[in-house]
Amino acid sequence: MSAPSGDHAAALAALASELGADAVREAGPGDLVDGVAPFAVVRPADAEQARRAVAIAVRGGIALVASGLGRHLSIGAPPRHLGLLLRMDRVDRVVEHHAADMTVTVEAGCTLAALDERLRRAGQWLPLDPPAPAETTVGGLVAANLAGPLRASQGGVRDLLLGIETVSGEGVVVRGGGRVVKNVAGYDLPRLHVGALGSLGVVLAATFKTVPVPPGEGAVEVEVASPREACDLALALRDAFEPAWLELVAEAGGPATRVVFGCAGLPPEVACGLLRARTETEARGHRAVEVEDATALRARLAEFPLREAAAILRVSTLPDRTGLALESLARAARDCGVRAPLSAQVASGIARAAIADAVAVAPVLRALRARREDPDAAVVVERASAEVKPRLVGDADPWGDPGESLALVRGVKRALDPGGILSPGRLPGGV
Amino acid sequence: MATGILARRLRALVGDDGVVDADDVLLVYECDGYTLERAAPELVVLPRTPAETAAVVRLLAEERVAFVPRGAGTGLSGGTLPLAAPVMVCTSRLREIESIDLRNRRLVAQAGVVNSWVTRAVQGDRLLYAPDPSSQTACTIGGNVAENSGGPHTLKYGVTVNHVLGVELVLPSGEVVRLGGAVEDRPGPDLVGFVVGSEGTLGITTRATLRLVRAPEAVRTLLAIFDSVDAASEAVSDVIASGIVPAALEMMDRLVLQAVEQAFSAGFPADAGAVLLVELDGPAAGLEEQAEAVSAVCRRNGSREIRVARDEAERALLWKARKRAFGAVGRLAPNYCTQDGVVPRSRLPEIVRAIAATAERHRLRIGNLLHAGDGNIHPVILFDERDADEVRRVIEAGHEILAACVALGGSLSGEHGIGVEKIGQMPLLFSPDDLLAMTRLKAVFDPEGRANPHKVVPDAKVCVEARAPRRQAAM
Numbered sequence: 001m002s003a004p005s006g007d008h009a010a011a012l013a014a015l016a017s018e019l020g021a022d023a024v025r026e027a028g029p030g031d032l033v034d035g036v037a038p039f040a041v042v043r044p045a046d047a048e049q050a051r052r053a054v055a056i057a058v059r060g061g062i063a064l065v066a067s068g069l070g071r072h073l074s075i076g077a078p079p080r081h082l083g084l085l086l087r088m089d090r091v092d093r094v095v096e097h098h099a100a101d102m103t104v105t106v107e108a109g110c111t112l113a114a115l116d117e118r119l120r121r122a123g124q125w126l127p128l129d130p131p132a133p134a135e136t137t138v139g140g141l142v143a144a145n146l147a148g149p150l151r152a153s154q155g156g157v158r159d160l161l162l163g164i165e166t167v168s169g170e171g172v173v174v175r176g177g178g179r180v181v182k183n184v185a186g187y188d189l190p191r192l193h194v195g196a197l198g199s200l201g202v203v204l205a206a207t208f209k210t211v212p213v214p215p216g217e218g219a220v221e222v223e224v225a226s227p228r229e230a231c232d233l234a235l236a237l238r239d240a241f242e243p244a245w246l247e248l249v250a251e252a253g254g255p256a257t258r259v260v261f262g263c264a265g266l267p268p269e270v271a272c273g274l275l276r277a278r279t280e281t282e283a284r285g286h287r288a289v290e291v292e293d294a295t296a297l298r299a300r301l302a303e304f305p306l307r308e309a310a311a312i313l314r315v316s317t318l319p320d321r322t323g324l325a326l327e328s329l330a331r332a333a334r335d336c337g338v339r340a341p342l343s344a345q346v347a348s349g350i351a352r353a354a355i356a357d358a359v360a361v362a363p364v365l366r367a368l369r370a371r372r373e374d375p376d377a378a379v380v381v382e383r384a385s386a387e388v389k390p391r392l393v394g395d396a397d398p399w400g401d402p403g404e405s406l407a408l409v410r411g412v413k414r415a416l417d418p419g420g421i422l423s424p425g426r427l428p429g430g431v
Numbered sequence: 432m433a434t435g436i437l438a439r440r441l442r443a444l445v446g447d448d449g450v451v452d453a454d455d456v457l458l459v460y461e462c463d464g465y466t467l468e469r470a471a472p473e474l475v476v477l478p479r480t481p482a483e484t485a486a487v488v489r490l491l492a493e494e495r496v497a498f499v500p501r502g503a504g505t506g507l508s509g510g511t512l513p514l515a516a517p518v519m520v521c522t523s524r525l526r527e528i529e530s531i532d533l534r535n536r537r538l539v540a541q542a543g544v545v546n547s548w549v550t551r552a553v554q555g556d557r558l559l560y561a562p563d564p565s566s567q568t569a570c571t572i573g574g575n576v577a578e579n580s581g582g583p584h585t586l587k588y589g590v591t592v593n594h595v596l597g598v599e600l601v602l603p604s605g606e607v608v609r610l611g612g613a614v615e616d617r618p619g620p621d622l623v624g625f626v627v628g629s630e631g632t633l634g635i636t637t638r639a640t641l642r643l644v645r646a647p648e649a650v651r652t653l654l655a656i657f658d659s660v661d662a663a664s665e666a667v668s669d670v671i672a673s674g675i676v677p678a679a680l681e682m683m684d685r686l687v688l689q690a691v692e693q694a695f696s697a698g699f700p701a702d703a704g705a706v707l708l709v710e711l712d713g714p715a716a717g718l719e720e721q722a723e724a725v726s727a728v729c730r731r732n733g734s735r736e737i738r739v740a741r742d743e744a745e746r747a748l749l750w751k752a753r754k755r756a757f758g759a760v761g762r763l764a765p766n767y768c769t770q771d772g773v774v775p776r777s778r779l780p781e782i783v784r785a786i787a788a789t790a791e792r793h794r795l796r797i798g799n800l801l802h803a804g805d806g807n808i809h810p811v812i813l814f815d816e817r818d819a820d821e822v823r824r825v826i827e828a829g830h831e832i833l834a835a836c837v838a839l840g841g842s843l844s845g846e847h848g849i850g851v852e853k854i855g856q857m858p859l860l861f862s863p864d865d866l867l868a869m870t871r872l873k874a875v876f877d878p879e880g881r882a883n884p885h886k887v888v889p890d891a892k893v894c895v896e897a898r899a900p901r902r903q904a905a906m
């Protein structure tokens with residue numbers, strides 16, 4: 001890595017003097033974002049230091065990427081420029097959990113595991129179960145719009161986020177929403193940041209709805225012959241009893257697909273759900289096996305996007321086409337001669353494949369997009385290793401067609417980050 | 432362009448009956464459900480289709496004319512009051528439910544579809560559209576999207592934004608953009624979430640893709656009668672704390688109860704201080720236990736009587752009384768004004784006491800209807816618009832109540848929006864930097880400021896002239 005240029009040296013000096021020398025260091029080989037090297041890593045001690053760090057970057061026109069513990073930095077297109085990596089993991093207070101109001105305000109660097117530990121003391125939780133909760137921070141949760149199996153019944157980040165505090169691309173603190181569960185005062189800034197990969201503001205803190213932890217959880221598994229049959233069965237189970245989660249698991253190459261149906265609630269509700277699922281399954285000539293530890297299985301299923309793989313491809317589609325999406329993913333992988341475990345969340349219409357081989361990612365992606373079996377589906381590279389990212393150009397762009405909202409997204413970006421210093425280039429359409 | 436020429440060109444687009452320019456008919460449009468301020472537009476245009484709507488907006492763009500969107504006009508914050516906007520574009524004739532996808536639980540409705548029509552279209556298939564404002568037999572999907580409307584059952588099911596997956600928006604330039612859609616999780620920032628609740632200031636919604644939910648298998652509705660609002664509020668906190676999430680948890684105070692009783696004879700005791708209407712729903716298994724747990728909590732907090740609706744007819748009567756309570760209260764005085772504020776749910780007793788103090792200070796009668804489970808309060812202020820001094824006190828009392836909500840950690844609006852009514856109070860909640868960000872975001876969609884000007888975000892440049900055309904009711 002080259003030595004810091006003049007601007008960089010000035011910024012480093014400013015950061016060290018304003019934040020303290022221990023909050024800043026020169027970047028090393030472990031600090032790359034999609035293979036792009038920052039010149040320094042800043043680890044502010046609190047929200048005010050984070051704001052100052054951004055303000056210094058603004059003054060120097062230095063691009064930055066905010067991160068928590070770095071576990072989800074492989075999401076998105078590579079940053080177009082990068083000067084600072086802003087590590088938010090020390091800004092990690094649970095500001096306040098109002099159990100009686102069922103809301104929690106928490107700083108961006110707090111991990112989901114730490115938050116969960118705190119909320120459970122009051123019998124509550126934030127019902128979002130993305131992979132690696134011990135390494136996933138609240139800021140990453142919001143910015144990358146992470147979710148897990150529970151999404152089927154609890155909604156995603158956008159459904160639970162009540163308020164947000166950010167630093168804009170001008171180094172200014174901007175808040176939106178609030179701390180109450182129902183609120184329509186002003187434009188909905190919180191939702192704008194969901195899935196924006198930190199490109200519209202660095203998240204300092206967020207307020208969420210919390211809910212009571214359901215007292216019971218149970219699940220059954222069914223093995224069927226094909227993804228499409230699995231999808232049909234899953235929808236029938238959904239109609240028989242509203243599941244807490246509903247997943248499909250398969251392997252490209254092997255046609256068999258497992259349907260996993262989970263339910264949660266009071267013990268009689270869980271018992272009723274499992275009974276109905278079994279009855280429905282047997283009526284269709286399959287066998288339902290009760291899962292011993294449903295909660296543990298759900299946590300394992302949630303880990304799918306972080307499997308050891310060169311890339312995770314994702315197809316977003318309608319619930320009843322998730323079987324088709326899995327088959328397309330399997331076929332594309334097979335045609336390119338690569339192994340690909342598959343998983344799907346039927347209720348939200350998400351199908352994923354973990355592509356093992358770096359060289360195969362772009363060809364599989366192109367094959368999927370070229371065939372366009374499902375015109376409404378969005379085919380994206382959800383995550384990819386730094387080795388893969390440079391290959392994802394042209395018709396293998398990680399996001400694909402940015403769609404007709406691109407001009408608005410560009411405008412929104414300019415409104416909140418006029419200098420283009422926050423995660424530049426990471427969103428669809430190079431925004 | 433002169434109004435006459437504009438009217439002619441608009442008629443060419445939407446048909447003769449699609450433009451209103453006669454003064455007496457325009458009066459119909461001089462206010463929505465917020466009646467304290469009135470101003471009639473110069474023209475009202477009623478396109479019949481999304482395409483006609485876009486054509487109308489393109490013409491307005493060519494002529495640089497500002498406009499205000501309107502649905503059914505049931506809004507309660509003056510969102511449809513034309514301020515420096517000569518033309519009102521009313522989407523109430525876009526009445527088609529365009530597609531229903533039962534398997535995927537999606538429905539595409541045009542903006543003028545009335546809220547309750549959506550559920551009616553799918554209830555035979557045991558699905559429903561969850562957001563259920565009390566105005567649901569009149570208000571439109573376009574208005575619901577604009578206000579991010581809620582309703583009693585949003586405690587468990589969420590508000591409009593949780594059930595809108597896509598919108599088609601005619602930008603003020605006349606360009607049409609489709610945001611989101613039937614497929615969830617499109618990459619990039621959540622613009623659908625941003626447009627929902629934007630009160631018609633970013634453009635005109637012509638279509639929305641809605642999420643349907645499964646109708647509950649079983650329902651238990653109970654009414655708990657209390658001697659005081661305080662006791663009922665404590666019961667609300669305890670129900671929430673018990674880990675049960677009711678589908679609805681509504682409160683009515685004495686004044687409202689008396690009005691409702693006069694109007695519907697629903698059987699509420701006239702001397703009760705407050706009642707809670709609690710609805711639990713879900714699979715039949717476990718529901719009885721939850722109902723018992725709720726009853727126990729209410730009794731522990733001094734409820735003197737608990738009634739359980741024995742059948743659908745009894746349930747319907749309880750809900751009818753609740754949903755028409757505004758109207759019932761309205762019969763007690765020549766005019767009434769419904770306020771909308773939010774507090775953290777544990778602060779309900781405090782806000783209700785603050786409201787009582789405000790009523791006393793301003794010599795007003797104020798009843799309370801509360802979406803108590805959400806901390807969303809609806810004080811109903813009674814008045815006579817012929818009494819100018821009383822009108823002034825109503826406005827002041829409203830502002831005081833909202834300021835009290837904010838001071839308790841709450842918000843200016845839970846579901847009725849900012850409109851014109853609360854725009855002056857936005858700085859209580861947001862810093863100048865927050866408001867500047869909102870102003871800039873509005874400009875992304877509406878660089879010329881022609882879509883519903885002077886709403887939601889206070890504009891430093893609003894001059895007295897711009898607001899001149901409206902008149903205060905009877906002042």
Ligand SMILES: Cc1cc2nc3c(=O)[nH]c(=O)nc-3n(C[C@H](O)[C@H](O)[C@H](O)COP(=O)(O)OP(=O)(O)OC[C@H]3O[C@@H](n4cnc5c(N)ncnc54)[C@H](O)[C@@H]3O)c2cc1C
Pocket residue numbers: 463464499500501502503504505506507509510511522542563564565566569570571572573574575576577578579580581582583630631632634635636637757758846847883
């Ligand atoms: C008796 C009564 C009870 C009510 N109960 C509730 C309740 O329980 N919960 C609740 O949330 N609200 C309630 N409301 C308020 C009101 O009904 C809602 O705000 C409703 O969503 C407004 O719909 P509308 O079609 O009447 O819209 P309008 O009043 O016509 O318009 C409201 C706002 O939406 C904008 N708008 C309308 N259509 C469009 C469009 N197509 N595109 C862009 N902008 C548009 C307007 O410019 C305006 O800013 C109640 C009102 C009354 C009178």
